[in-house]
Amino acid sequence: MTTSAARPDVRTLQTDVLVIGGGPAGCWAAWRAAASGARVVLADKGYVGTSGATAPSGTGVWYVPPEAEAREAALASRETLGGHLADREWGERVLDQTYANLEQVAQWGYPFPVDDAGRQRRTSLQGPEYMKLMRKVVKQASVKILDQSPALQLLLDDEGAVVGAEGASRQGDAAWQVRAGAVVLATGGCAFLSNALGCNVLTGDGYLMAAEGGAELSGMEFSNAYGLSLAFSSVTKSAFYRWATFRYGDGSVIEGAGSKQGRSIIAHHLEAGTQVYALLDLANEDDRRYARSAQPNFFLSFDRVGIDPFTQQFPVTLRLEGTVRGTGGLRLIDAGCATTVRGLYAAGDAATRELICGGFTGGGSHNAAWATSSGYWAGEAAARFALGEGAGAYARSAIAAGGATQSGGRVLDARELVRAVQHEVQPYSKNLFRSGAGLERSLTQLDGYWRSLRQSAPSIDPIARQQEREAAAMLATARWMYRSALARPETRGMHKRLDHTAQDPAQQHYIHSGGLDHVWTRSHREPWHVAPQAAEVAA
Numbered sequence: 001m002t003t004s005a006a007r008p009d010v011r012t013l014q015t016d017v018l019v020i021g022g023g024p025a026g027c028w029a030a031w032r033a034a035a036s037g038a039r040v041v042l043a044d045k046g047y048v049g050t051s052g053a054t055a056p057s058g059t060g061v062w063y064v065p066p067e068a069e070a071r072e073a074a075l076a077s078r079e080t081l082g083g084h085l086a087d088r089e090w091g092e093r094v095l096d097q098t099y100a101n102l103e104q105v106a107q108w109g110y111p112f113p114v115d116d117a118g119r120q121r122r123t124s125l126q127g128p129e130y131m132k133l134m135r136k137v138v139k140q141a142s143v144k145i146l147d148q149s150p151a152l153q154l155l156l157d158d159e160g161a162v163v164g165a166e167g168a169s170r171q172g173d174a175a176w177q178v179r180a181g182a183v184v185l186a187t188g189g190c191a192f193l194s195n196a197l198g199c200n201v202l203t204g205d206g207y208l209m210a211a212e213g214g215a216e217l218s219g220m221e222f223s224n225a226y227g228l229s230l231a232f233s234s235v236t237k238s239a240f241y242r243w244a245t246f247r248y249g250d251g252s253v254i255e256g257a258g259s260k261q262g263r264s265i266i267a268h269h270l271e272a273g274t275q276v277y278a279l280l281d282l283a284n285e286d287d288r289r290y291a292r293s294a295q296p297n298f299f300l301s302f303d304r305v306g307i308d309p310f311t312q313q314f315p316v317t318l319r320l321e322g323t324v325r326g327t328g329g330l331r332l333i334d335a336g337c338a339t340t341v342r343g344l345y346a347a348g349d350a351a352t353r354e355l356i357c358g359g360f361t362g363g364g365s366h367n368a369a370w371a372t373s374s375g376y377w378a379g380e381a382a383a384r385f386a387l388g389e390g391a392g393a394y395a396r397s398a399i400a401a402g403g404a405t406q407s408g409g410r411v412l413d414a415r416e417l418v419r420a421v422q423h424e425v426q427p428y429s430k431n432l433f434r435s436g437a438g439l440e441r442s443l444t445q446l447d448g449y450w451r452s453l454r455q456s457a458p459s460i461d462p463i464a465r466q467q468e469r470e471a472a473a474m475l476a477t478a479r480w481m482y483r484s485a486l487a488r489p490e491t492r493g494m495h496k497r498l499d500h501t502a503q504d505p506a507q508q509h510y511i512h513s514g515g516l517d518h519v520w521t522r523s524h525r526e527p528w529h530v531a532p533q534a535a536e537v538a539a
């Protein structure tokens, strides 16, 4: 990696692989790329090790030992829930890679709890310990970390291949530009600034940057995850609500309300202004002990206010998590997590997870398994691609992709735009319970906001500029999400249409989307294949 001082206000670096986003997917990508012989820069909007959805939380992992029966059960468990869009080949790959990666995590010294028989329990990781370890491992692999350094735009060469990115610094330093042979986007999902734990850095930036370079998305209709949460806390860990009964204030049970089946009933009550309460009274003594040791963070908010959730009912809400626990994201075209744009790879929540869980996630711990596996593959493939390109990659001309960059003279109020987008995506009546007419109404609003955005001038101040880009990314994400939802007139996975309440066998396909000024969708019938990586094809 070399530094040049071409412009004093821009810190310029050259590297083989640039990884954008330092959650688990980005850290695995950075580590694997470095282990494959590449020079690597890792840039994060926050501080690598504490930023993103995993870092502040406990996370279950889809970790299944390689025993035929257990693997079969794991693969079968999501097929119906996910609307039969998951692909077994990808599922098997992820289970194998996750198993291997967690062995690696154990060797790096992660303190897994041990059961009575002395075996390590590897189905759960504590976010703070896990991500602190990942930061250490990445640094030891000589990866250069740029903390507090949000990426704003990708750089493209004359032929449209990605050759780096540029961004801002949140610590008052110079802006940065990294020229790279390949880029991995690991920027997480989009939770629309809903204050869900660890999610307010996740505004869909990677989708926007990639789409500006011409990349496609898939499964954006599966983007309306709402996490159950204690009403006055941001913690949206939903897994333990499997032990909950849901109640009215007087303690009587709300019929049909439930965590997995029955969230709609909770949403209807909340929307009507009725406070819903939960009590984790279905947990037995063993469950309670296990819960405390597996996910201690879940109990922090309860302990702070002196509530024992196993014996005292507490008020709950449903907080939008968007694509963070949805399954939509950038479309992948091969086993190395390449996107449809040359030199650009995607991993973790930035990429679609339809491959392993179709149209439904949450409660199955697929996302953590996907983050580690896809990060590993994307890092390896990006390194191979960049090393194959050689030094020529840096010599080519590069322009900022920035297709959504504002071009007019108006001043954009980013906060107002964020509120306007939230108004279309947060209400349960618009996003959880969808209808053709409702989606059209929202799209009319959102398309109008997009036109206004394009007539505004970008700010000079880097922090204001970053907020504008976040607002633009949320807006773009909402438009891909609702256009895709409109293109699926049925109910499948987490996508629920009030006007088409049944799953339609004729729609067992994927919906791809993309575009900026003109948002397009296209259905794709073929099942996913684990296509060999481009480099292997060439060999």
Ligand SMILES: Cc1cc2nc3c(=O)[nH]c(=O)nc-3n(C[C@H](O)[C@H](O)[C@H](O)COP(=O)(O)OP(=O)(O)OC[C@H]3O[C@@H](n4cnc5c(N)ncnc54)[C@H](O)[C@@H]3O)c2cc1C
Pocket: 020, 021, 022, 023, 024, 025, 026, 043, 044, 045, 046, 051, 052, 053, 054, 055, 057, 058, 059, 060, 061, 062, 149, 150, 151, 152, 186, 187, 188, 189, 196, 197, 198, 199, 201, 202, 203, 205, 206, 235, 236, 237, 238, 239, 321, 324, 325, 347, 348, 349, 350, 364, 365, 366, 367, 368, 369, 371
């Ligand atoms: C409360 C909660 C509990 C969860 N529990 C589970 C669970 O038990 N099991 C499970 O499988 N999954 C769980 N998930 C989902 C899981 O946390 C995510 O799937 C996982 O964190 C994805 O990893 P990632 O690296 O892709 O994204 P993240 O961990 O979200 O990291 C993304 C990173 O990208 C950075 N970034 C964003 N934009 C930019 C930009 N423009 N420039 C530079 N950097 C940028 C962010 O700062 C962040 O550090 C949970 C999610 C939440 C919110």
